[in-house]
Amino acid sequence: MQDAPSRPYHHGDLRRAVIETALDMLRDEKGWQFTLREVARRAGVSHAAPYKHFPDKAALLAELAMIGFDRLRESLSAAKPTAPKSLRDELTKVARAYVAFGTDNPALYRLMYSAEEGQAVGIHLDERALAVFDVLLEILRRGQDAGSIRKRPIEGQAAAGWGLIHGMTMLAIDGLLVSEKVGSAPLDAALSTLVEGLGNPAT
Amino acid sequence: MQDAPSRPYHHGDLRRAVIETALDMLRDEKGWQFTLREVARRAGVSHAAPYKHFPDKAALLAELAMIGFDRLRESLSAAKPTAPKSLRDELTKVARAYVAFGTDNPALYRLMYSAEEGQAVGIHLDERALAVFDVLLEILRRGQDAGSIRKRPIEGQAAAGWGLIHGMTMLAIDGLLVSEKVGSAPLDAALSTLVEGLGNPAT
């Protein structure tokens, strides 16, 4: 955040500084392929210093991903209307907030889902990601109770919702479907389809 | 494919060999972060040789991504039933083939969608990816004509379909939702929701 005066880190909170610097770089760069040495450079420490706080780069990436999921959950909670006019209203607002989080933080979002198998990050997504999943589950459960949502296995409905929203977010980050030229019409149309698939036709 | 005899590449088709070797490595490894030097090593040439056929690593990645989209389109065409029993049948089979392609080729699939902004690959997804998109459009168009699909803007419906299937595929690759323990039930349930959202309730 603030420009550190040129005196070297005597004893400051390097752990936090490394995380903040990395988050800044995630904001600037488009990919999450930043280098640990560059983080150390910007933080004003030697390239070996971060190893006193993180066992390796993957551990830092995992920490960043966790922070990302926390922020995403906060964004979704903030976007959820306290007195929703309708199921459609509620789902649409949450879904838009989700996609907006992704397009606002493309590198961080990509990092969050590059975790687990195959990529650098080694966190188990299950824990944090399911917290996001739970936001969906809660809405759907309430909708089923109120009768505005079809009585179907709720996990499947939530899977459809998460899958669709995650997919739209990824495509939007890639500049596909949702872009400046196209606008958010495809997203809204996709949400309509989802809501029609979830919604109870009897109402 | 075949073990090259130990004599060095006199004049063989190194370009193809590099691509084949890279595809092999994509099959073995889980991420697409293979190194160009390792490709050269396995192909039995010096680490500088590939530069005679590709300007840089990104160019090779772009080529691989294009091959991936071609193969995906072939998989989808092959999976599309010639005489579908119903819209649901057709959509389900294509969608399952799509997800299966992703889980069978996780590294390649990730690479395909790591393109464009932010990541290493520099291809414009629009061209090839839209060929996949077109498979969906064709099914939906036919469904709307036959009356089995709601008359809604077809781009929005295709966006919903692509987004959901892409999202489910990504989550499946990450071991979320669709995994060995859980099975493909969430995928099928999500497809049901999609089909209910797309399908004409009048039929």
Place this chain on the structure above:
DNA sequence: ACCTGAACACCGTTCAAGT
């Protein structure tokens, strides 16, 4: 025309040594 070897400017990671 196609490939090699050495070289350059980087990485991630380790470790003895400094304060």
Place this chain on the structure above:
DNA sequence: ACCTGAACACCGTTCAAGT
């Protein structure tokens, strides 16, 4: 307790030189 500097084994990329 926390950080540095040098070192190791790698990268991607370039380029003169080889066949």
